[in-house]
Amino acid sequence: SGPMFFVMLGKIACYGAMSVRATDFGVINLAAHSIMMRVFFFFTCWGDSLSQAAQSFLPRALYPKPAKEDLRKILKRLAIFSACVGVFVSQTSNWILTCGGSFLTNDKAVISTIVKHAGFVGLSLVLHPFIMLAEGTLIATRDFRHLPASYATTMAMHFSLLGLFCKSFSDVWFALFFF
Numbered sequence: 001s002g003p004m005f006f007v008m009l010g011k012i013a014c015y016g017a018m019s020v021r022a023t024d025f026g027v028i029n030l031a032a033h034s035i036m037m038r039v040f041f042f043f044t045c046w047g048d049s050l051s052q053a054a055q056s057f058l059p060r061a062l063y064p065k066p067a068k069e070d071l072r073k074i075l076k077r078l079a080i081f082s083a084c085v086g087v088f089v090s091q092t093s094n095w096i097l098t099c100g101g102s103f104l105t106n107d108k109a110v111i112s113t114i115v116k117h118a119g120f121v122g123l124s125l126v127l128h129p130f131i132m133l134a135e136g137t138l139i140a141t142r143d144f145r146h147l148p149a150s151y152a153t154t155m156a157m158h159f160s161l162l163g164l165f166c167k168s169f170s171d172v173w174f175a176l177f178f179f
Contacts, residue, residue, distance in 0.1 A: 003144040007135070010151040014158050014179055018172055021162045025169040032113035033172065035104050036121050039096055040176075043089040043125050047132035050082055054136030062141060075137070082129040089129070094122035113169070120173030127177070154179055 015037070022033035057078075061070035096104075097118035101111035138147045161175040 003148045004139075006148045007151050010155050014155055017159060017162050018176060021166055022169065022172050025172070028107075028109045028113055029169040031105070031107065031110045032117065033169070035110070035114055036097065036117065036173070039093050040121050040124065043093050044128055046085050046089050047129040050078060050085065050129050051132040051136030051139070054078055054133055055140045058137060058140035078133055079130075082133045086126040086129045090122040090126040093125050094118050097121060117170055117173055120170065120177050124173070124177045
């Protein structure tokens with residue numbers, strides 16, 4: 001449970017750091033950021049389910065003795081499903097943020113900011129199912145050394161991007177895409 005605790009703590013720290021960094025770009029951008037994060041989190045559960053699927057189905061192909069053909073078959077199916085989920089959640093979130101802003105807030109300046117930056121939410125959500133599939137695969141293989149190490153590396157890069165290279169609000173969302 002130690003490595004999983006570190007992973008969850010790392011995710012919370014990275015998402016929180018984005019919100020803290022967004023405060024530097026004004027109230028309108030912070031309000032837009034808050035709404036965009038809610039939409040992002042609404043759709044991340046789809047990717048989380050792929051992590052759960054990998055953790056559920058891969059052990060049968062891995063233990064007691066790895067069955068390479070079964071493993072390839074399961075990973076191929078999960079990768080195809082990840083691609084479909086990624087495209088679906090990306091397009092749906094982009095549509096919600098660009099066309100449904102009036103359902104999310106009344107402020108026209110916030111809606112304008114959301115529409116302007118909605119693409120980064122969509123791009124991040126295209127990648128999220130693959131990232132979660134990779135995480136689920138690491139957990140299924142019981143590779144608990146590489147999981148925290150990979151998160152420590154990406155956290156360092158994420159915090160570096162946020163701290164050193166974010167000169168505008170869109171850079172905050174680029175950091176999420178890179179994360």
